[in-house]
Amino acid sequence: MTQRQKRDELLGRGWQRNLEVAVVGLGYWGPNLIRVLAERLDVRLRWLCDADASRLARIARRYPAVRLTTDLDQVLDDPEVDAVLLATPVFTHHELGRRCLEAGKHTYVEKPLASSSELATDLIDLSRESGLQLMCGHTFLYSPAVRAIGDLIREGRLGELYFLSSSRVNLGLHQRDVSVVWDLGPHDFSILLHWLGCMPTTIRATGRDSIVPGIADVAFVTLEFASGLIANVELSWLAPSKLRRTVIAGSRQMVVYEDGSTEAIKIFDSGVDYRDPETFGEYQLSYRSGDIVSPHLPVEEPLALQVEDFLRGIRSDRRSTSQLDLTRDVVRLAEAAEASLQDGGAQILLDGVGAHGRVV
Ligand SMILES: NC(=O)c1ccc[n+]([C@@H]2O[C@H](COP(=O)([O-])OP(=O)(O)OC[C@H]3O[C@@H](n4cnc5c(N)ncnc54)[C@H](O)[C@@H]3O)[C@@H](O)[C@H]2O)c1
Missing domain, CATH: 3.40.50.720 (NAD(P)-binding Rossmann-like Domain)
Structure with a gap:
């Protein structure tokens, strides 16, 4: 047949x-x-x-x-x-x-x-x-926490996004064929593309091969987006304990996402408002420190959801164009970050476009 x-x-x-x-x-x-x-x-x-x-x-x-x-x-x-x-x-x-x-x-x-x-x-x-x-x-795209944060961003609940900072570190497993950028980076790159819906305009990466010559085991990757948003991603196989933590600072609210924690998402009604100075040098800052909300999330295994989606696609003959575009752009980001790493942290220009918002 x-x-x-x-x-x-x-x-x-x-x-x-x-x-x-x-x-x-x-x-x-x-x-x-x-x-x-x-x-x-x-x-x-x-x-x-x-x-x-x-x-x-x-x-x-x-x-x-x-x-x-x-x-x-x-x-x-x-x-x-x-x-x-x-x-x-x-x-x-x-x-x-x-x-x-x-x-x-x-x-x-x-x-x-x-x-x-x-x-x-x-x-x-x-x-x-x-x-x-x-x-x-890209299993994290099926994580209820990642999806919930994507919804918050798309609904504008966080306001203007100022910056995003992520740590994905643990002890091992050192890969033999690729650096930490290719091993752990795809998780953060896929999440960023899903949340932000576009490629960055520039990427830079520094790091070092502390243990195995030629294979970076720690990297600090900085991505800048057309909106002004800056994202920093710390990737490492050399940390005493496992941490998967992302902080998103928006003008209205801030979010801390800690994968594996019982309260994976915490939304802080916190921020700083700036008022224009009436006279030179007399600008006003007002600090907000309000409620902290941890939304209830469904208990579902991301990998099981992803496999289900794959099987559903086979049965329904439906292909997701945006998912494949995102998948390719994750590779583009890993490639650019690795090139920057090899070039001592040189800035690599990217096109800043894309439409990855609705992946799954
Ligand atoms: N989605 C996630 O969260 C996640 C987590 C860890 C690893 N991964 C990915 O899974 C993949 C495997 O990673 P791993 O850590 O399990 O690697 P691994 O080295 O532990 O296992 C790879 C296996 O593939 C086998 N293999 C290699 N070439 C083969 C071939 N030509 N035919 C048949 N078998 C072959 C090896 O013998 C080995 O058993 C990587 O792409 C990695 O990025 C994904």
């Missing part, structure tokens, strides 16, 4: 048939995808694939009914497989993603989509030409 016939059959029969899926890459992150898929009643986990046989053996005990292979071709040659989810290292994403799409499989690639914007664009173009789903694992 051709991919198009399979798709027509799937669409025609609505939700009746289980989707047959494969997960490739069973290192740190892949098992999370497996767990989320294994919990679904509308999916059959058909293959698990890892180039490292010992990883397969370890996980096989928990999923005895699933086929195992170290060779991706076995998965791609199986006509029953509808979709492949890749959780392999960044440098493999383009090659493996391309092979999956060329084999007619809907494809989910862990973040970032590829190791350069040229390669990311190639995958996106291929998915559009083939009519297959392509999704990149």
Whole structure:
């Protein structure tokens, strides 16, 4: 059966048939995808694939009914497989993603989509030409807290956004193939693009390779936007404890977002108002320090929501153009930040445009 016939059959029969899926890459992150898929009643986990046989053996005990292979071709040659989810290292994403799409499989690639914007664009173009789903694992876009803050910004509740400062630090895991900019940066870059709806006009990054020569493990990335908003993102694998904290300072309200905390979002009715001086040098500042509100958020696992969206896209034959644009622009930001890092913090100019506001 051709991919198009399979798709027509799937669409025609609505939700009746289980989707047959494969997960490739069973290192740190892949098992999370497996767990989320294994919990679904509308999916059959058909293959698990890892180039490292010992990883397969370890996980096989928990999923005895699933086929195992170290060779991706076995998965791609199986006509029953509808979709492949890749959780392999960044440098493999383009090659493996391309092979999956060329084999007619809907494809989910862990973040970032590829190791350069040229390669990311190639995958996106291929998915559009083939009519297959392509999704990149920007899990934070499915976080109830990130979505709630996006709504606050879009509704103008924070007023004019002055600046944004984010820390995403922990101890490890050092990646072998990419710097901290490519590993942790995509989380903040995707969140920023989703919240702000456009690319920055400039980006600068400084950092250092404290432990492994040539691979930066700490980076400070500064992004400037056409509105005047400035964002600073601290990324590090070298911190004594895990912290994922973002502060947003707006003219009306301020927000502290701490991922993993019981009160993930705190909205502060705080700020400073400036009154024009009546005489030279006599300007007035009035400080506001009002209520602090922590909104109730639904308890939903972002990864489960994202996987559900991927599967829904396959069944409904709906592709999100803005999601793919955002995915490509995350790679553009990582690429520009890395270029700046390599050039001692040089300012890199970007186009400042985009329409990422409605991603999901
Ligand atoms: N969304 C998130 O929050 C999140 C969190 C962590 C990691 N990730 C992403 O997940 C991906 C994997 O990261 P990780 O930390 O799990 O890496 P990892 O090194 O722990 O695991 C990667 C696995 O892929 C396997 N592999 C490599 N090449 C292969 C090939 N050609 N065929 C089959 N298997 C192959 C390796 O043997 C290894 O088991 C990365 O893209 C990373 O950015 C996402």
